[in-house]
Amino acid sequence: MDTTQTTGEVLREAASTHLHAEGRAFLGSLYVAVRSLQLYPLENQTVQRALAEVDAKARDILRRESILNFQMAGDFLFVNDVRIRLDLGNYASFTFVRKGLDRQGIGTITIEPGLELREWTPFLSILAASQRLENTFDALRERVSRAGVTHVSIGPAVVVTESEIIAQETRAAARRTYTRSVAVVREVMTNMKLGRAVSARRVKRAVMGIVDQVLQEETSMLMMTSLRDFDEYTFTHSVNVCILAVMLGQKLGLTKQQLFELGVCALLHDIGKTRVPAWVLNKEGKLNEEEWKHMSRHPAWGVLTLFQVQGFDEPPYRAMLTAYEHHMKLDFTGYPRAVRKRRLGLFPRIVAVADAFDAATSKRSYQYIPYPPDEVLREIRDNPKRGFDRVVVKAFINMMGIYPVGTVVILDTGELAVVVAANPNPEELHRPLVRLISDPAGRRLPPGAIVDVSAIDPATGRPARTIIKTTNPDRYGINVAEYVA
Numbered sequence: 001m002d003t004t005q006t007t008g009e010v011l012r013e014a015a016s017t018h019l020h021a022e023g024r025a026f027l028g029s030l031y032v033a034v035r036s037l038q039l040y041p042l043e044n045q046t047v048q049r050a051l052a053e054v055d056a057k058a059r060d061i062l063r064r065e066s067i068l069n070f071q072m073a074g075d076f077l078f079v080n081d082v083r084i085r086l087d088l089g090n091y092a093s094f095t096f097v098r099k100g101l102d103r104q105g106i107g108t109i110t111i112e113p114g115l116e117l118r119e120w121t122p123f124l125s126i127l128a129a130s131q132r133l134e135n136t137f138d139a140l141r142e143r144v145s146r147a148g149v150t151h152v153s154i155g156p157a158v159v160v161t162e163s164e165i166i167a168q169e170t171r172a173a174a175r176r177t178y179t180r181s182v183a184v185v186r187e188v189m190t191n192m193k194l195g196r197a198v199s200a201r202r203v204k205r206a207v208m209g210i211v212d213q214v215l216q217e218e219t220s221m222l223m224m225t226s227l228r229d230f231d232e233y234t235f236t237h238s239v240n241v242c243i244l245a246v247m248l249g250q251k252l253g254l255t256k257q258q259l260f261e262l263g264v265c266a267l268l269h270d271i272g273k274t275r276v277p278a279w280v281l282n283k284e285g286k287l288n289e290e291e292w293k294h295m296s297r298h299p300a301w302g303v304l305t306l307f308q309v310q311g312f313d314e315p316p317y318r319a320m321l322t323a324y325e326h327h328m329k330l331d332f333t334g335y336p337r338a339v340r341k342r343r344l345g346l347f348p349r350i351v352a353v354a355d356a357f358d359a360a361t362s363k364r365s366y367q368y369i370p371y372p373p374d375e376v377l378r379e380i381r382d383n384p385k386r387g388f389d390r391v392v393v394k395a396f397i398n399m400m401g402i403y404p405v406g407t408v409v410i411l412d413t414g415e416l417a418v419v420v421a422a423n424p425n426p427e428e429l430h431r432p433l434v435r436l437i438s439d440p441a442g443r444r445l446p447p448g449a450i451v452d453v454s455a456i457d458p459a460t461g462r463p464a465r466t467i468i469k470t471t472n473p474d475r476y477g478i479n480v481a482e483y484v485a
């Protein structure tokens with residue numbers, strides 16, 4: 001720990017760690033309680049248990065804090081000013097609770113110590129209502145206090161602009177598509193491993209969702225690829241590669257039908273890994289010769305495995321080819337070794353670039369610290385030994401900008417920021433759109449508005465901010481997903 005920290009700072013930091021865990025637990029219990037109130041009569045045991053649980057979780061927080069302030073603002077959730085991290089695990093409960101609050105126009109819930117268990121039922125019933133209960137916020141407040149709820153007070157929702165709401169909805173849709181696709185990959189790979197029948201139907205539907213989303217609004221989908229979940233690397237990796245490949249295919253002028261086919265190939269490119277032993281897949285550090293033998297078989301296993309998938313009109317040849325060729329490299333110095341002269345297919349070329357980028361920028365068991373995205377891009381572009389197709393790489397750089405989404409950058413103002421989108425102006429690829437993380441003094445900022453790094457300072461006639469360098473988010477304890485999603 002940094003020795004220059006004062007005791008006060010240390011205590012505050014510890015408190016915020018507690019709050020973060022307890023805030024998440026409270027959100028989860030709130031969700032279960034409201035949901036069970038919707039499903040069962042009040043006397044039901046499930047409801048009673050859920051009410052006791054939400055009460056206990058609130059008490060956990062109130063044991064250390066003088067008050068519990070639960071606030072939702074757009075896509076953000078704060079508990080006593082600590083931003084609660086949303087991820088694939090708690091996003092469903094967040095969305096559900098937010099809808100309940102939105103319906104009644106509630107933005108904040110404040111809970112004071114002394115709250116009694118009986119106060120929860122009337123209060124949570126309001127959140128469980130399927131329709132707006134009162135026309136004005138004052139009337140709703142009145143209703144809460146009439147019901148004898150004295151230790152819970154509510155505040156009105158903050159007004160968000162229409163474009164912000166649309167942006168949020170798009171992001172939510174992107175997140176749904178993403179979560180669903182991860183679930184499909186998880187199911188396919190698990191079934192495959194257990195030797196159960198695997199149907200292509202769900203795979204096709206997931207890919208269709210991704211293609212539609214990319215064609216509609218690709219930025220949100222690109223953001224999702226930076227929401228990397230360590231535990232689920234194999235599954236999220238497949239989905240990320242699928243998204244990146246489809247976006248690349250679109251830049252290369254493929255038709256919607258071709259994008260769909262490419263998406264299926266990309267989603268299944270590592271399917272052969274289901275036959276690689278888990279101890280090899282999860283090994284930390286470099287693989288030894290024997291382990292590498294197992295690992296390097298995954299392209300060939302992929303071809304065999306794909307015969308097991310039912311529901312394609314004919315064997316999925318292009319997916320087989322993609323699985324087989326995605327590590328071969330353009331000069332055939334990769335694996336498996338080419339036995340006779342061949343030409344690398346377009347889909348494998350596209351998937352190879354998407355695959356390399358996602359693999360290098362993700363946390364995995366053998367790569368705890370991912371490489372900065374801009375460095376990975378440079379390596380992909382400049383190192384001929386990597387064996388990528390130049391046209392595909394060029395399209396990839398155009399699509400990602402020089403600083404891809406999720407890169408943490410240091411600005412000449414001393415501010416720290418996360419890249420959230422490439423600059424729409426292709427002349428300004430080195431000046432992306434960012435969200436600030438900390439001010440010049442290093443103080444952490446709440447996730448705020450998006451800043452265009454190409455914006456001109458009217459006083460000087462020059463851009464107000466310039467990127468000096470990129471940095472590793474882990475050094476600052478930053479969860480990038482919080483800022484980009």
Ligand SMILES: [Fe+2]
Pocket residue numbers: 269270298326327
């Ligand atoms: Fe692979």
Ligand SMILES: [Fe+2]
Pocket residue numbers: 237241269270355359
């Ligand atoms: Fe891969």
